[in-house]
Amino acid sequence: MTLNSLDRHRPEDDLVLDLTNVLDDVLGTTHGLSTREMEEWLPRLREAVAAVEEANYGFLDLPERRDLMAQVERVCTRSLEGKDTVVVLGIGGSALGPRAIFETAWGPYGMGEVGAPGGPSRRLLIADNIDPDGFAQLMQQLDPKKTLFNVISKSGSTVETMAQLTIAWRKISDAVGADNTPQHFAFTTDPIRGFLRETANRYDVPVMDIPDNVGGRFSVLTPVGLFPAMATGIDPKLLLGGAAAMNARCRGVEVESNPAAVLALVHFLMDRLKGKTISVLMPYSDRLRTFAEWFGQLWAESLGKNKSSSGEDRAPVGQTPVRALGTTDQHSQIQLYTEGPNDKLLTLIRVEDPGVDIELGAPGLTDGDSTLAYLQGHTLGEVFRIEQTATEMALVRAERPTLTWKSRTVGPHVLGQLFQVYELATAIAGELYNVNAFDQPGVEEGKNLTYGALGRSGYDEKGEELAAYQSRTEAWVLGGGK
Numbered sequence: 001m002t003l004n005s006l007d008r009h010r011p012e013d014d015l016v017l018d019l020t021n022v023l024d025d026v027l028g029t030t031h032g033l034s035t036r037e038m039e040e041w042l043p044r045l046r047e048a049v050a051a052v053e054e055a056n057y058g059f060l061d062l063p064e065r066r067d068l069m070a071q072v073e074r075v076c077t078r079s080l081e082g083k084d085t086v087v088v089l090g091i092g093g094s095a096l097g098p099r100a101i102f103e104t105a106w107g108p109y110g111m112g113e114v115g116a117p118g119g120p121s122r123r124l125l126i127a128d129n130i131d132p133d134g135f136a137q138l139m140q141q142l143d144p145k146k147t148l149f150n151v152i153s154k155s156g157s158t159v160e161t162m163a164q165l166t167i168a169w170r171k172i173s174d175a176v177g178a179d180n181t182p183q184h185f186a187f188t189t190d191p192i193r194g195f196l197r198e199t200a201n202r203y204d205v206p207v208m209d210i211p212d213n214v215g216g217r218f219s220v221l222t223p224v225g226l227f228p229a230m231a232t233g234i235d236p237k238l239l240l241g242g243a244a245a246m247n248a249r250c251r252g253v254e255v256e257s258n259p260a261a262v263l264a265l266v267h268f269l270m271d272r273l274k275g276k277t278i279s280v281l282m283p284y285s286d287r288l289r290t291f292a293e294w295f296g297q298l299w300a301e302s303l304g305k306n307k308s309s310s311g312e313d314r315a316p317v318g319q320t321p322v323r324a325l326g327t328t329d330q331h332s333q334i335q336l337y338t339e340g341p342n343d344k345l346l347t348l349i350r351v352e353d354p355g356v357d358i359e360l361g362a363p364g365l366t367d368g369d370s371t372l373a374y375l376q377g378h379t380l381g382e383v384f385r386i387e388q389t390a391t392e393m394a395l396v397r398a399e400r401p402t403l404t405w406k407s408r409t410v411g412p413h414v415l416g417q418l419f420q421v422y423e424l425a426t427a428i429a430g431e432l433y434n435v436n437a438f439d440q441p442g443v444e445e446g447k448n449l450t451y452g453a454l455g456r457s458g459y460d461e462k463g464e465e466l467a468a469y470q471s472r473t474e475a476w477v478l479g480g481g482k
């Protein structure tokens with residue numbers, strides 16, 4: 001199998017976190033953090049980091065889990081022959097990571113020519129919604145004989161994914177017969193429990209593990225992300241190498257030089273001391289657009305809580321994550337960010353060398369005294385970089401706290417670093433906020449009501465609750481003939 005070797009990591013590719021524009025020297029004391037404010041919190045930060053290390057969360061060791069890589073390699077060898085398309089059926093943490101990996105490796109217009117040099121070895125389609133409109137379109141474009149469905153679910157029971165599975169299983173079975181159907185599936189799920197695991201055992205479907213101590217949104221560096229990566233020609237070792245490099249920078253070092261700890265502290269203090277209740281992640285990189293979506297789920301679902309980590313009621317906490325893209329959102333959101341409420345911490349991601357540049361100018365458009373003559377002699381990359389700096393400066397002038405990640409290149413190795421630093425920062429921020437960053441009770445309620453309405457056994461009461469809600473009298477409705 002040919003894997004993407006474009007991303008050759010060099011030490012100078014390591015991510016640099018520039019914190020200058022969150023300091024009071026730059027922003028003033030109302031919106032900037034002072035040395036005193038940060039120093040006061042250092043003992044608490046040390047405790048938070050120690051608690052995360054002590055808890056030994058499964059995601060920390062994923063870069064070293066050779067056993068999981070071996071599973072991925074085995075299933076690739078067993079399942080991919082004759083398949084030109086991989087369809088991920090999964091939602092939330094089971095979909096956002098694979099999508100971020102694919103787009104970072106292959107770019108937003110993604111496919112290039114499948115199988116051509118420099119392009120992915122297979123199509124990857126990710127079905128993370130059950131709108132029948134979209135799902136029907138997706139299914140219609142598949143050649144069942146050449147398709148592998150990678151069904152990803154930690155619990156092995158999420159209703160959206162299970163519903164999709166039944167449709168996909170039927171389609172394949174109709175096309176190739178019941179006996180051959182399992183050859184068109186690969187499952188990624190809990191090592192022991194759940195419907196997917198049982199079904200894999202029953203029908204001999206190839207199956208890969210999401211370790212018990214790794215939650216959905218922290219699972220991108222398990223087979224959840226690594227299998228779709230490898231199946232489409234991306235070397236998973238680049239992702240794991242990036243995560244390992246970030247681990248080395250964050251673990252066993254002083255908190256002041258630990259990027260994850262500092263990232264967590266700045267977000268926490270900006271929220272609690274400076275009222276920055278919104279965290280905007282704005283990569284200047286098309287390839288990282290979907291990384292910002294992955295971050296949005298991680299930050300929201302992990303930290304938006306109304307119980308303390310020991311389960312007592314507490315005042316709700318949680319910064320609202322917002323995803324943006326430079327320069328696109330300069331023409332949509334930046335007005336709000338510079339002149340609207342000063343309630344946001346912005347994080348920009350800057351890629352110094354995207355690996356390609358394009359000269360500007362065209363005869364008849366940029367010569368002589370043309371209005372566009374100022375573009376002649378410049379490149380698209382130059383304009384892109386100038387706009388990043390200009391935006392950063394405008395934000396600083398407007399006293400908007402802004403973090404900047406700087407990377408020389410962009411690719412799977414850089415993405416592996418980003419995944420790991422944000423997962424660690426989330427765990428540390430959970431300690432600072434005193435919430436459990438690893439549960440999601442607010443998500444479970446909706447799931448259980450749905451199970452009840454669909455008649456799943458054991459959820460009768462939930463079904464009745466939803467029925468009562470649906471039969472209530474609407475108090476205020478416009479339109480619809482009422």
Ligand code: PA5
Pocket residue numbers: 091092093094152153154155156157158161215216217218301440443
């Ligand atoms: O982070 C989480 O745990 C969730 O977002 C899950 O990823 C999502 O609900 C899907 O769950 P599962 O993987 O069990 O199908």
